[in-house]
Amino acid sequence: MSTATQVWKKWQGQTVDGKFQLLHELGGSDHSIVFLTERPGREPRRAAIKLIPVAGRDDDAQLAHWAAAAMLDHRHLIRLYESGRCQLDGGEYLYVVMDYAEEDLSQILPQRPLTPEETADVIQPTSEVLAYLHQMGFVHGRLKPSNVLAVDNRLRVSADGLCRKGERAGSRRLTVFDAPEVPGAGLLPEADVWSLGVLLVSTLTQYPPDFTNSSPPQAIVPETVPEPFRGIARRCLAIDPHQRCNLREIQSTLDAQAPPATPEPGQKIEAQADKKPSRRSALVIAAVVVALLAVLGVRAILAHRPAVPAAQTTQPASETTSEPPSSPPPFAEPPNQPQGTVAGKVLRQVVPNVPQGARNTITGKVKVNVEVSVDPAGKVSEVRLTLRGPSAYFARLAQESARQWTFTPAQVDGRAVASRWRLRYQFGRAGTQVFPAEMRP
Secondary structure (H helix, E strand, O other): OOHHHHHHHOOOOOEEOOOEEOOEEEEEOOOOEEEEEEOOOOOOOEEEEEEEEOOOOOHHHHHHHHHHHOOOOOOOEOOEEEEEEEEEOOEEEEEEEEEOOOEEHHHOOOOOOOOHHHHHHHHHHHHHHHHHHHHOOEEOOOOOHHHEEEEOOEEEEOOOOOEEOOOOOOOOOOOOOOOOOHHHHOOOHHHHHHHHHHHHHHHHHOOOOEEOOOOOOOEEOOOOOOOOHHHHHHHHOOOOHHHOOOHHHHHHHHHHHOOOOOOOOOOOOOOOOOOOOOOOOEOOOOOOOOOEOEEOOEEEOOOOOOOOOOOEEOOOOOEEOOOOOOOOOOOOOOOOOOOOEEOOEEEEEEOOOOOHHHHOOOOOOEEEEEEEEEOOOOEEEEEEEEEOOOOHHHHHHHHHHHOOOEEEOEEEOOEEEOEEEEEEEEEOOOOEEEEEEEEEO
């Protein structure tokens, strides 16, 4: 962790521009930090505030970009509300207040790839918002999984880094999501199409595409990517930007694959010549969690998870010594145990003690996954965070509590052995739930 980030984290509790209190840190880098805040007297009340150090001559241009982006209006675009300058600890910073996103696509892909159906319901709205931006004279320029987010059960694409067509990428580090012509030609709509192709491959395989050793290198779309996505990705990833497919073609191809809407009992289908068929799909925000939620007739892949059965729930508390629920939650994976194996059991659960003030900042659920290695004595020997969630604060609480759990060890042929467990934490205003599941042996 850099010195700058350590300093910025200490700002919790301070107020920006006399209006926005920094409630708790949501994430950051060497160049910026994001806090949860509130917009007094306005809706939505909860928001995210991003702060970046004043850099010099580009500051006015950055503020102008944010002001222009705040005028945009698309249902799949993060909304920007206010921006300006402020001082914190004697330093000058730029800030922008925007929609608070519960989660993003980069939190899912390390756990599992999306299904083709889910991928369509990420790529379709993303291509729609890109087409809107291009029509309004903007290029996204930073399309990648961490910038595909969920806000109030709807997929939204980030808006705080938008550029005007033809702008240079500046000094930021370029990645595989940046088209090869960006260093010379700047940011153009065709560069967003390239990024969309990389995103498509990443959602289906968990990784960006590899490249050939030829000159220039060609993107390799894996044979495992099914059609029509393989054809779309290959055209998006053409080295010559003029040979890339356009966003309208992508939307038409995906629309052709969508199943017709099925009415609920007693529901009428509205017949309109210009109305697209509605799409309902599973928008999954945590690994191996699949929840069907109809949001304005569109599948909400990134934002909602199913209601879960009763599990260990705390008031601001402590620990319990009961075993986990006899019926695991629907997303628990049944262990694949060899013959002669006896599963371990939870001996002691330690649930985070979350202050009421911190719980009051939660909307819905904050979800964190922790995997623990358990030694043959039943003690936790290693803790690994596999789903951080939107808040470093709650992720830290989950890790600290996981270290204190104890287990009745698993047995193989009558001998105690090491095992591995996944602990799924759900923090809410009313309390905290934890769902344990043994992964192996």
